[in-house]
Amino acid sequence: MKHVTTLEELTTALAELPRPIGFVPTMGFLHEGHISLARRASEECASVVASIYANPTQFAPDEDLETYPRDIPRDKAMLEEAGVDVVWIPTTEVMYPAGYQSWVTVEDVTKPLEGARRPTHFKGVSTIVAKLFNAVRPDKAYFGQKDAQQAVVIKRMTQDLSYPIEIVVCPIVREPDGLAMSSRNTYLNAEQHQAALSLSQGLKLAQAAFEDGERDANALRQIVIDRVNAEELTDLQYVSCAHPDTLEELEGDVNRCLISMAVFVGETRLIDNVLLE
Numbered sequence: 001m002k003h004v005t006t007l008e009e010l011t012t013a014l015a016e017l018p019r020p021i022g023f024v025p026t027m028g029f030l031h032e033g034h035i036s037l038a039r040r041a042s043e044e045c046a047s048v049v050a051s052i053y054a055n056p057t058q059f060a061p062d063e064d065l066e067t068y069p070r071d072i073p074r075d076k077a078m079l080e081e082a083g084v085d086v087v088w089i090p091t092t093e094v095m096y097p098a099g100y101q102s103w104v105t106v107e108d109v110t111k112p113l114e115g116a117r118r119p120t121h122f123k124g125v126s127t128i129v130a131k132l133f134n135a136v137r138p139d140k141a142y143f144g145q146k147d148a149q150q151a152v153v154i155k156r157m158t159q160d161l162s163y164p165i166e167i168v169v170c171p172i173v174r175e176p177d178g179l180a181m182s183s184r185n186t187y188l189n190a191e192q193h194q195a196a197l198s199l200s201q202g203l204k205l206a207q208a209a210f211e212d213g214e215r216d217a218n219a220l221r222q223i224v225i226d227r228v229n230a231e232e233l234t235d236l237q238y239v240s241c242a243h244p245d246t247l248e249e250l251e252g253d254v255n256r257c258l259i260s261m262a263v264f265v266g267e268t269r270l271i272d273n274v275l276l277e
C-alpha cells in the first residue's frame with residue numbers, strides 16, 4: 001500500500017491504478033465499520049484509495065477536534081489488510097492552504113437533525129468531501145449508514161454537482177452487544193458503555209413494534225425515548241422519525257421511515273439509527 005501526502009504525490013499514484021477506483025474517506029482511528037467499507041470497495045473495484053483526515057471545518061469550536069483519537073500506524077495496517085492500494089493522509093496545509101475561502105453548501109437536507117444541533121457541521125463535510133472527490137476522482141465512494149444524514153447530504157451533493165461517482169452506503173457495523181461502532185466509543189468507560197446500549201436497544205424495540213404493525217410516528221419515537229430515558233447516565237438530545245430521503249419529520253402513520261437519534265453519555269455524543277420499511 002502506497003502512502004501519499006501531497007496532491008502531486010496523489011496524482012502520480014492514481015495514474016498507476018486500474019479503474020474502477022473505489023474511495024473510502026475517513027477521519028482515522030479506524031474500526032470494523034470503516035474496514036467493512038474498504039473491504040466492500042476492494043470486492044467491487046479494481047483499486048481502492050482511502051483517505052485519513054480529521055477535517056477541522058466539520059468540528060464546532062466546542063467539539064472534540066483536539067482530542068479526536070488518532071493512531072496512524074494502526075490505521076495503515078488495517079487499511080492494507082483490507083485491500084487498500086493507496087492511503088492519502090493530507091495535512092491541513094494541503095486541504096486548506098492560507099487564504100482558503102471557498103465552501104460547498106447543501107440546503108434543505110442539512111437543516112434538521114444533526115444540522116439543527118451542529119449548524120456548521122455539514123458545510124465542513126460537504127466541502128471536504130467535494131475536495132476529496134475532486135482530487136481522487138473515484139468511480140465509487142463508500143460511506144456508512146451510521147451517519148445517515150451525512151449519506152443523504154453526500155448523495156444530494158453528488159447529484160447536484162454532477163459528480164460521475166456512485167455513492168455506496170454500507171450497513172451499520174455493531175459491537176456484539178449492539179453498540180454501533182464509532183471512533184468516539186473509545187471515550188466511554190464501562191458504566192457509560194452499558195448505558196449507551198440503550199440507543200440500539202431502543203431502536204430494536206421500535207423496529208419490533210413496527211414489524212408488529214405499529215405505524216404511528218409518535219408512538220415509534222416514544223418507544224426509543226422511553227428506553228434511553230430509563231438509563232441514568234444518558235441525556236437524550238433528539239429522537240426523530242423522518243422521511244429517509246428528504247429527512248422531513250413525519251407525523252401520523254408511516255410506511256417507510258428513518259428513526260435516528262443523538263444522545264449524550266457523559267461528555268460523549270453518540271448517534272444511531274434504523275431504517276424501517
Ligand code: PAF
Binds near residue numbers: 026058125147150
Ligand atoms: O464520516 C466521516 O468520517 C467524515 O465525515 C468524512 C466523510 C470522512 C468527511 O470528513
